[in-house]
Amino acid sequence: MQHSYRQLADLLSKEIRAGRYQVGERLPSVRSYAETHHFSVSTVIRCYRYMESQGLVEARNKSGMFVADWKIQNASADKTTQGKKQPAPPSVEYDKLISLQHRMTELYSLTAQPLHLGLHLASAAPQWYPCEALSKIAQRQLRQQPWQIGDYPTGTGLPALKTGLISWLATCGIDLEPADLLITNGSTEALNVALRAVAQPGDAIIVESPVYFGLLQMIENLGLKAIEIPCVPGAGISLEALEYALEHQTSVRAVVAMPNFQNPLGCAMPEKNKKRLLRLVEQYDLALIEDDVFGDLSHQQERPLAIKAWDKSGRVIYCGSCSKSLAPAFRIGWIAGGRYQSRINSLKLSSSLITPLFEQAVLAEYMQSGALPSHLRKLRERLVANIPLAIAAIQRYFPAGTQVVSPAGGWWLWLELPEHIDSLALLRQAVGKGIAFTPGTLFSSSSKFSHFLRMNIGRPWGREMEQGIKTLGKLAAELHV
Known part of the structure; x- marks a missing residue:
């Protein structure tokens, strides 16, 4: 059975060869062609790319797809295969029209x-992570406590890991109790449950721009709307632009920010800006979801404080992870949700139950050893x-x-x-x-x-x-x- 994109390519090829579209003529946009012929956008994209590889169409950067001079190309191909033209990389203009x-x-x-x-x-x-040290801990734990594999996990996180994390987070100004902290399957799950705890489909979420693409994908998948606020080089999200947006948008439920070493810029927000950002979310009755996964990777000796350090009203939902700084494969993250903690715990339980305990136990012992600093x-x-x-x-x-x-x-x-x-x-x-x-x-x-x-x-x-x-x-x- 022929793929849909090949069926569409055959149809368009016949139209080109019959003169329906002349050499040099611009082809319909991906969306309009998809609507006309009742195919998906992705099918039309594959069709255009396949036809480009056949020399029937050509991409022009930031202009779209055009009918190639296929008669000349065919004649050249008949004379020799050595001089056959290699397909140029497809234009990305149509990529920008889709999701x-x-x-x-x-x-x-x-x-x-x-x-x-x-x-x-x-x-x-x-090789930049303590893989050997973590491996030795894991092997020892499995030898001494093999029952860990058969013990069904419960709770909001291994108490020993929570204790280690609470001590470590105190170094960036965050004061927590064990009940304030939930262990998650990486920071991705932490961000996901944070968004679900504060917003419903159709609500708006303010994000930095440029912003980590996984967050945009997550917001889209949850049926939320992302409002992008530009970042100021070296200072993080523009607070002036943010305040303007808050004055003119009524559907905003939260701001998601990465104050410490924003991805992809790597910039750090000055403390005065962090405090002002916190005042803005308090003023407009919003949640602030703070993504601090890169906080431990300062290029200076001291780790910068988190905005959560100044949070007295529980509006800041703090998300962290060991995936960037310690053990990427473990996929262990955490979230301190403040006033939203009960809701966050419930959402985590209903979506993925419990985060596996074995990796938590290995991390807890490593932190207790004093090797992390x-x-x-x-x-x-x-x-x-x-x-x-x-x-x-x-x-x-x-x-x-x-x-x-x-x-x-x-x-x-x-x-x-x-x-x-x-x-x-x-x-x-x-x-x-x-x-x-x-x-x-x-x-x-x-x-x-x-x-x-x-x-x-x-x-x-x-x-x-x-x-x-x-x-x-x-x-x-x-x-x-």
């Missing part, structure tokens, strides 16, 4: 290919050492006009390419060389970051990193025409 979900799907399909340099990853190199210090030192090396390589190899945001924490570099270079088109070229990064188009529901990209530099610096950045710069220069 974030489709863009995410494309990213995952691209990066699922074999890669030797995955600069799109959301974690540091495995030393590990984080080494991790931060490695990150800090990479920044000038990576920036120098980008300045050396990327096209003139490329701008780099130097982060205050975390392992991201946020690059602004010359405006006409589309980073998704660049990614399609890069994965063919075994390299991946995250294109800027994912960090907004609009196309305003289409010439930006996020690059992960959280891995040992060496020839592979240097050559990888050189290759990316060369590919970007080829698009810079």
Whole structure:
């Protein structure tokens, strides 16, 4: 049975060959063609891409799809196969007309290919984590307490892990009791239950811009509306723009912010801004969902305070995780929901019951050993050492006009390419060389970051990193025409 996109491609091919669409004529947009022929948007996209590979249509950057000079191409193909034209990377204009979900799907399909340099990853190199120490703890616990595997978990989290976390969170100004804390399946679940606790489908949620694409996807899936507020370089979300939005929007239920080392910018919000943000959500009777997953990755010696440290009314829902700083594979997160804690506990119970206890037990013993501060210090030192090396390589190899945001924490570099270079088109070229990064188009529901990209530099610096950045710069220069 022929796929739907092939059926549609056959139909369009016949129309082109019959002269219904002339050479050089612009084809209908993805949405309009899908509506006319009663196919899904994704089917039309696959149809256009297939036809492009056949030489019947061609993509023109930021203009759409056009009928190619297929007669000349066919004649050339008959004469020789050596000079056969390779299909150009598809234009991404139609990608910007469809949902974030489709863009995410494309990213995952691209990066699922074999890669030797995955600069799109959301974690540091495995050797930068205390894998051996955690492995030894895990093996010892299984030998001494094998019943853990057969013991059904209950409660809101392992008491020993809660105790360790409460002591650690006190270092960033957060004062909690065990009942104030819920252990989750990573920060993703923490954010999910936080949103569900404060909003209903149709409500609006204010987010930073650019913003972590997983949050946009989550908001979309929950039937909520994201209102993007721009970030000020080096200071986080624009409080002036936020206040203006709150004055003119009545359906807002919460603000989601990453004050410490925002993803993807890596900027840190000054303390005066943190306090003002808290006053604004109090003034407008909103919840503030604070995502602090990168808080432990400061490029300075001291960890910055969380906004939760100044929260006296329980409006701040604090979300954290060990996935960035300690053990990515464990997928252990936590949430301190303040006045919303009871609702959050109920939502967690109804969706995923209990977070597995074995990984919690391993983390608890590691924290009790006192090894965490030393590990984080080494991790931060490695990150800090990479920044000038990576920036120098980008300045050396990327096209003139490329701008780099130097982060205050975390392992991201946020690059602004010359405006006409589309980073998704660049990614399609890069994965063919075994390299991946995250294109800027994912960090907004609009196309305003289409010439930006996020690059992960959280891995040992060496020839592979240097050559990888050189290759990316060369590919970007080829698009810079």
